[in-house]
Amino acid sequence: MIEIDPWGVADIKDYTRLFDEFGISRFQEIVDRIEAPYRYMRRDIIVGHRGYEEVLKAMNERTKFAVMSGFMPSGKVHLGGKMVMDEIIWHQRMGGDAFACIADMESHSVRGIPWSKCREIGLNEYILSLVALGFDPDKGHIYFQSGDKRLRDLAFELGKVVNFSELSAIYGFSGDVNISHMISVLVQNADILQPQLLEFGGPKPVVIPVGIDQDPHIRLTRDIASRMRMFRVEKRFDKDQKPYISVREKQAGKEALGAVASRIEGPKKVYEMHIDVFGIEAAEIDRNMQKIEEIVRTVEQEYGGYGFFLPAATYHRFMQGLTGGKMSSSVPESYIALTEPPEEAARKVKRAKTGGRVTVEEQKKLGGLPAQCTVYELMMFHLIDEDAHIKEIFEECKNGKRMCNTCKSEAAELMFSFIKRHHEERERAKDILNGHEIYKQWF
Numbered sequence: 226m227i228e229i230d231p232w233g234v235a236d237i238k239d240y241t242r243l244f245d246e247f248g249i250s251r252f253q254e255i256v257d258r259i260e261a262p263y264r265y266m267r268r269d270i271i272v273g274h275r276g277y278e279e280v281l282k283a284m285n286e287r288t289k290f291a292v293m294s295g296f297m298p299s300g301k302v303h304l305g306g307k308m309v310m311d312e313i314i315w316h317q318r319m320g321g322d323a324f325a326c327i328a329d330m331e332s333h334s335v336r337g338i339p340w341s342k343c344r345e346i347g348l349n350e351y352i353l354s355l356v357a358l359g360f361d362p363d364k365g366h367i368y369f370q371s372g373d374k375r376l377r378d379l380a381f382e383l384g385k386v387v388n389f390s391e392l393s394a395i396y397g398f399s400g401d402v403n404i405s406h407m408i409s410v411l412v413q414n415a416d417i418l419q420p421q422l423l424e425f426g427g428p429k430p431v432v433i434p435v436g437i438d439q440d441p442h443i444r445l446t447r448d449i450a451s452r453m454r455m456f457r458v459e460k461r462f463d464k465d466q467k468p469y470i471s472v473r474e475k476q477a478g479k480e481a482l483g484a485v486a487s488r489i490e491g492p493k494k495v496y497e498m499h500i501d502v503f504g505i506e507a508a509e510i511d512r513n514m515q516k517i518e519e520i521v522r523t524v525e526q527e528y529g530g531y532g533f534f535l536p537a538a539t540y541h542r543f544m545q546g547l548t549g550g551k552m553s554s555s556v557p558e559s560y561i562a563l564t565e566p567p568e569e570a571a572r573k574v575k576r577a578k579t580g581g582r583v584t585v586e587e588q589k590k591l592g593g594l595p596a597q598c599t600v601y602e603l604m605m606f607h608l609i610d611e612d613a614h615i616k617e618i619f620e621e622c623k624n625g626k627r628m629c630n631t632c633k634s635e636a637a638e639l640m641f642s643f644i645k646r647h648h649e650e651r652e653r654a655k656d657i658l659n660g661h662e663i664y665k666q667w668f
């Protein structure tokens with residue numbers, strides 16, 4: 226049994242088991258349907274997803290969708306955080322309404338970080354790097370959880386359909402977990418659902434790009450989104466195996482059910498708590514279900530509901546720590562922070578664990594092990610965009626044509642340039658953000 230703990234340190238060796246144990250779908254099965262897939266998508270770094278098809282459909286049909294993810298301000302922003310930023314930015318460029326949250330309530334309640342520190346880290350580490358990497362703050366939304374009353378109100382509302390036993394079963398909470406920690410879970414659920422509020426254009430497909438360790442939050446939020454719905458639309462079959470559509474009222478009331486019935490065209494039967502819609506050809510059933518879903522969502526909003534889509538998620542693999550094993554914030558050699566001096570970052574690359582053999586002769590004879598090499602990983606995840614180039618490095622390494630010393634030097638140079646450029650972009654980001662709402666909010 227694989228344990229997924231959102232507040233622990235993830236060390237997952239066999240990602241394929243996640244698909245079977247947690248019902249996560251393989252991203253490679255849908256990647257061909259994406260117009261210009263991002264590097265992480267092309268290279269199987271995003272390994273899995275839940276419900277991404279709806280987001281993909283919206284993206285391809287140029288209809289509205291959103292992307293949201295969050296950052297817990299508890300330490301330096303490093304390459305792991307950059308992965309989430311890259312994914313938010315890519316979806317924003319693909320037309321998504323983008324939301325980036327600084328999870329200061331989580332950081333304060335779970336890690337005990339003082340509010341002033343949360344703000345400082347949130348702004349100076351995360352928000353600056355996010356904008357420096359290409360997030361457009363004028364088109365998107367950046368917020369601190371604690372500064373967003375609408376979010377906290379939504380969290381309170383969602384709390385009506387979640388109880389302690391459930392949180393305990395999902396997160397292993399026992400009696401000594403502080404209440405604020407539990408509240409921060411609801412706030413994260415609200416973060417995920419907030420892009421679907423009327424103020425942000427109403428219900429729409431939303432993707433949450435995260436590391437695989439965040440799956441418990443996603444599963445819980447999908448359950449909550451479903452519980453908050455007033456109706457359920459289902460495909461059913463009659464005794465002759467002919468499909469029909471049934472709209473089941475969950476908590477909407479008779480008047481709302483009547484409003485739905487009045488807007489559905491064609492033959493139907495209205496019962497006390499549901500409507501059955503007949504006479505639809507089997508080939509047309511999915512298209513009609515979609516139409517009826519839209520009607521139901523509109524009515525839900527008219528009657529004070531939310532009409533939420535189930536939030537989707539993409540799950541990326543974790544990078545190894547540069548010293549081998551896990552990345553750890555208490556071992557600075559194991560990670561590269563986006564804010565550290567470029568010389569320091571390059572030095573860490575030169576000292577990183579490789580998949581090389583003990584001697585040059587052995588390397589020439591047996592080839593290296595790029596799949597176990599943290600330097601190769603840095604190049605594949607962050608430093609080299611051309612697929613042909615990364616493939617060439619992989620082949621040369623495996624065939625014993627590439628030696629670790631020169632390879633590390635190349636990667637160190639690329640890292641130096643990347644971090645140096647990123648620092649320059651952070652300076653530009655300060656100008657972009659100067660006077661921006663997020664800065665005005667706190668300073």
Ligand code: SF4
Pocket residue numbers: 579580581593594595598599600601618622623627628629630632633
């Ligand atoms: S040659 Fe490069 S990719 Fe291969 S093991 Fe050495 S450092 Fe890693």
